[in-house]
Amino acid sequence: MEWNALLASHVIVALYVLALGPMNILRRRRDRRHRILGYTWVAGMLYVCLSSFWIVPSGHFTWLHGLSAFTMVTVSLGLAAAIRRNVRGHLFNMIGSYLGILIAFVFAATLPDRLIPRLLADDPLTAVVVAVLVLASTAALYFTVRPQRRRIPLVRADVHPATPKVSAGRTHR
Numbered sequence: 001m002e003w004n005a006l007l008a009s010h011v012i013v014a015l016y017v018l019a020l021g022p023m024n025i026l027r028r029r030r031d032r033r034h035r036i037l038g039y040t041w042v043a044g045m046l047y048v049c050l051s052s053f054w055i056v057p058s059g060h061f062t063w064l065h066g067l068s069a070f071t072m073v074t075v076s077l078g079l080a081a082a083i084r085r086n087v088r089g090h091l092f093n094m095i096g097s098y099l100g101i102l103i104a105f106v107f108a109a110t111l112p113d114r115l116i117p118r119l120l121a122d123d124p125l126t127a128v129v130v131a132v133l134v135l136a137s138t139a140a141l142y143f144t145v146r147p148q149r150r151r152i153p154l155v156r157a158d159v160h161p162a163t164p165k166v167s168a169g170r171t172h173r
Contacts, residue, residue, distance in 0.1 A: 014044075014048045015131065016044050016134050020037060020040070023037065023138070024038055025094070025098065033142075036145045037145065040141065042079055045101065049071050049075075064104055075093070077093045078097060081093060
């Protein structure tokens, strides 16, 4: 099998989810940035898994396609757990999904008959440029999405600003 648009997009999105996964997993805060990055990560994971079913170099499905089907289930369960606020279920499913794509990447990048090692041998500059662009776009997304800041009211809700405060018989404004 040679490079085509489907295979190239599959590899680029797989690199994206590989780069974005640790950014979201290792963050301490679970805020707006976590949700936006998480939704883009889920979309990327589902694209990588679905597109793999049209990438069949040997003419039949392999265990990687089974891993793709399993990962689609775990990503969906992880998303459902997050929506239900089941933090433990969300955490385990998403980390498991990330480990699944990491295993698939190691397999795809280390076997010499696969396209990624051939690309590294035949055209290393293209591989480096793609990796740098994926990392730069991932970092740009990460730093573009700002956490939502809490708005601190200027006035307490239980005290009207025009009402003077009375304390120990003295009036303060």
